[in-house]
Amino acid sequence: MTDTILDKIKTYKLEEVAADKAAKPLEAVEAEAGAAPPVRAFAESLHKASISGYGLIAEIKKASPSKGLIRADFDPATLAQAYAEGGATCLSVLTDTPSFQGAKDYLVAARAACDLPVLRKDFMYDPYQVIEARGLGADCILIIMASVSDAQAAELEDAATQWGMDTLIEVHDAAELERAAMLKSRLVGINNRNLKTFETTLDTTRTLSKRVPEDRLIVSESGLATPKNLSDMAMYGARIFLIGEALMRHEDVALATRNLLADPVQPGGM
Numbered sequence: 001m002t003d004t005i006l007d008k009i010k011t012y013k014l015e016e017v018a019a020d021k022a023a024k025p026l027e028a029v030e031a032e033a034g035a036a037p038p039v040r041a042f043a044e045s046l047h048k049a050s051i052s053g054y055g056l057i058a059e060i061k062k063a064s065p066s067k068g069l070i071r072a073d074f075d076p077a078t079l080a081q082a083y084a085e086g087g088a089t090c091l092s093v094l095t096d097t098p099s100f101q102g103a104k105d106y107l108v109a110a111r112a113a114c115d116l117p118v119l120r121k122d123f124m125y126d127p128y129q130v131i132e133a134r135g136l137g138a139d140c141i142l143i144i145m146a147s148v149s150d151a152q153a154a155e156l157e158d159a160a161t162q163w164g165m166d167t168l169i170e171v172h173d174a175a176e177l178e179r180a181a182m183l184k185s186r187l188v189g190i191n192n193r194n195l196k197t198f199e200t201t202l203d204t205t206r207t208l209s210k211r212v213p214e215d216r217l218i219v220s221e222s223g224l225a226t227p228k229n230l231s232d233m234a235m236y237g238a239r240i241f242l243i244g245e246a247l248m249r250h251e252d253v254a255l256a257t258r259n260l261l262a263d264p265v266q267p268g269g270m
C-alpha cells in the first residue's frame, strides 16, 4: 500500500523531533516551558463564546498539502491582530514547515501580538513536542487520533495537562471518536477533511456530532467558509469552528472574520 500524506508527515516529523532532541535536550526545553508566559484559557474561552455566539479558532495557515500556497502576504503578528479585531476566540498556528510552510517562531509572534489563547497546530507524537509547545507559549495542543495509538494519545494528553495546557482531540470517523471518548479532553475536533485522501465534506460533522459524549465541546474543523456553513453545523450541535483557508484568502482578514461570525444562530434556534 502507498503511504498517505499522514504517513509521510509522521516519518519526517519523527526524524525532526529526534534532531531537535539532539540539538536541545529535554531539560533545556523544560526550562523554557517553565519560563513561558502564563497559560491562557483555551477551552474555557471557546465554551463561553459558544453559549450565545460561536467560538472561532482562527488558523494562521500559509500553505497546505492539499492547496499549496494559500497566502503569499503572510505576517503572523499582523494576521493575529486582524483575527482578534474580527472577533476570533482563539488562534491556531501551524508550526510544521515541510507541508504547511509554518514555523515555531510564527506561534511566538502571533501570541505576542494579541491576547488570544493559541493552539500549536502540528503533528504530535512525543511529549518533548508538548513541552516545547509550552515553551513557545502554546495554550493548547492538537492530538490527531488517525496518527497515534491510544497509549500515545494518553501520554500526550497527560503531558499537556501537566504543563497546564488544553488538548484538542481530532477525529474523522466513528472508530477514532470512540477512542477519543476514552481521553479526558473537553474539546473533540471533528475534521471534515479526511487527512488520508484530502476529501472534505461537512457530512462528517453531521454524522459524527450525534455520537460525541454530552460533556464534550464539538469543534467542527476544515472546509468551512460561509455563515450558512456555520449555522448548518450549529444545527448539529457544533458551535465552535476551526477555520483557516477561507479566512486566509481574504485581503481584509478582520472584516472577513467579523462577517463570518455576524448573526449566529441561537442554541435551539432556526
Ligand SMILES: O=C(O)c1ccccc1NCC(=O)[C@H](O)[C@H](O)COP(=O)(O)O
Pocket: 005, 059, 061, 064, 065, 066, 067, 191, 193, 195, 221, 222, 223, 224, 242, 243, 244, 245, 246
Ligand atoms: O489542510 C490540509 O491540506 C491538510 C492536509 C493534511 C493534514 C492536515 C491538513 N490540514 C490541517 C487542518 O486540519 C486544517 O488546517 C484546519 O482544520 C483548517 O482547515 P481549512 O479551514 O479547510 O483551512
